[in-house]
Amino acid sequence: MAAVTTLLDRWxxxxxxxxxxxxxxxxxxxxxYLLGRWSEPQRQYHDVTHLTAVLDVVDEYADLAAAPDRVRLAAWMHDAIYDPRALGDANERDSAEFAEGLLTTLGTPPQVAAEVARLVGLTAGHATGETDPDGELLCDADLAILAAEPDRYAAYTEAIRREYAHVPDEAFRAARAQVLVSLLELPAIYRHAPLHAAWEARARANLEKELRALAG
Structure with a gap:
C-alpha cells in the first residue's frame, strides 16, 4: 500500500x-480512479509500472521543463484510456479529452487543463515543435524504455506482444515494424540534450535489432 500512497501523494x-x-x-x-485505470487487466506494459517510470524521468529532469507539474499531470493522463483494440491514435485522443475534462472538474485553470490535454496528444506520434520543452520532456520520458538494457527491453517487447495477443502474428509483426520505422525516422528519438546524449544510440540499436528480428 505504501507505493500506492506515494503515487497518490505525487498526483x-x-x-x-x-x-x-x-x-x-x-x-x-x-x-x-486513475490508478484503477492504470491497473486494468488488458494492460501488460502500459500499467502502473510504466506510469511510475515516466514520472521518475520527469522528476529527475524537471529542470528541463517550463512547467514540470503540467508535464507530471500529462504523464498521469497520457495512457489513462488504453484499449489495445483501439484504432489509430484513438487512445491518445480519448486520453487527452478525458484529461481536460477531469482537470477542469478538479478546478484546474482552463488554460492549464487545455495544455495538459495538448501534451497528452503529443504521445500519439512523439513529434514536438522546436520550442516545446514540456512536450519534449513528456515524450522523452514516455520513450525512455527504448534505451533500456537488453533484458529489460526484451521484457518490454514481450509485454507489448501480450497486450496485442488478439492480433495474429503476421499482422502484429507488420504493425510493430511500422511503429519501429516511424520511431527510427524521427530526427531524434530524444529531444532534450542530456537524454539524447545518454539514450539515443542505445535506443536506435534496440529498435534496429527488434526490426531485424521481426523481418527474420
Whole structure:
C-alpha cells in the first residue's frame, strides 16, 4: 500500500502545483480512479509500472521543463484510456479529452487543463515543435524504455506482444515494424540534450535489432 500512497501523494502534489483547487478528498479520489485505470487487466506494459517510470524521468529532469507539474499531470493522463483494440491514435485522443475534462472538474485553470490535454496528444506520434520543452520532456520520458538494457527491453517487447495477443502474428509483426520505422525516422528519438546524449544510440540499436528480428 505504501507505493500506492506515494503515487497518490505525487498526483496530489502535481495537481496542486498546476493550480487545482478541488478539496483534498476529491483530488485523492481522482488519483485513486486513475490508478484503477492504470491497473486494468488488458494492460501488460502500459500499467502502473510504466506510469511510475515516466514520472521518475520527469522528476529527475524537471529542470528541463517550463512547467514540470503540467508535464507530471500529462504523464498521469497520457495512457489513462488504453484499449489495445483501439484504432489509430484513438487512445491518445480519448486520453487527452478525458484529461481536460477531469482537470477542469478538479478546478484546474482552463488554460492549464487545455495544455495538459495538448501534451497528452503529443504521445500519439512523439513529434514536438522546436520550442516545446514540456512536450519534449513528456515524450522523452514516455520513450525512455527504448534505451533500456537488453533484458529489460526484451521484457518490454514481450509485454507489448501480450497486450496485442488478439492480433495474429503476421499482422502484429507488420504493425510493430511500422511503429519501429516511424520511431527510427524521427530526427531524434530524444529531444532534450542530456537524454539524447545518454539514450539515443542505445535506443536506435534496440529498435534496429527488434526490426531485424521481426523481418527474420
Amino acid at each position: 496530489v502534489a502535481a495537481a496542486r502545483g498546476a493550480g487545482a483547487s478541488a478539496a483534498e478528498p476529491d483530488l485523492e479520489a481522482a488519483g485513486g
